Amino acid sequence: GESVGLHLPTLSVQEGDNSIINCAYSNSASDYFIWYKQESGKGPQFIIDIRSNMDKRQGQRVTVLLNKTVKHLSLQIAATQPGDSAVYFCAENGSRDDKIIFGKGTRLHILP
């Protein structure tokens, strides 16, 4: 597969603004999608999930939108805070062996 190397896409957002992180998934048969946050030196942390029978789900300060027509997933973070700085991964689970497939990740950088 293609190697991303060290150059993750980066999104820079002013503190207090809303952040929108986008993801295109690969498998039209996927029926479960998850967003993970990974801080430096730590394992991925579950943020929010959504099943394919929904197109929107809200959590605390976060919203996930699912567009199955174009196989697109987005994560919206309201009132972005310095603690939101991390790499964000979308993931899908739709294969018969139930493995989770991670996307390439987006680094969120918060500007003071």
Next chain:
Amino acid sequence: ETGVTQSPTHLIKTRGQQVTLRCSSQSGHNTVSWYQQALGQGPQFIFQYYREEENGRGNFPPRFSGLQFPNYSSELNVNALELDDSALYLCASSFFSGRTSTDTQYFGPGTRLTVL
């Protein structure tokens, strides 16, 4: 904190050696999945263990093997280490009810393996 623990935190090995990594799952979980995360990339699925048996495997050679114990903890073993095996190894636990699983996986902090 997820309640998933891994040991050791860091490990340095030389090419050709063998390594064993350990994972304790979160209380109430019965399934453990292992992932390899190279620097700057997303985690790649290695395999999953349920009821002490392998329940799905990614694109990794047979020198990657695992075990799950009756208490649901798990080990990842890698034989004949190669330089490209240097990565963060993550385990994730979940509860599988026996039907098709869409259960959330919770990750441990990982073990950083360096192969020289």
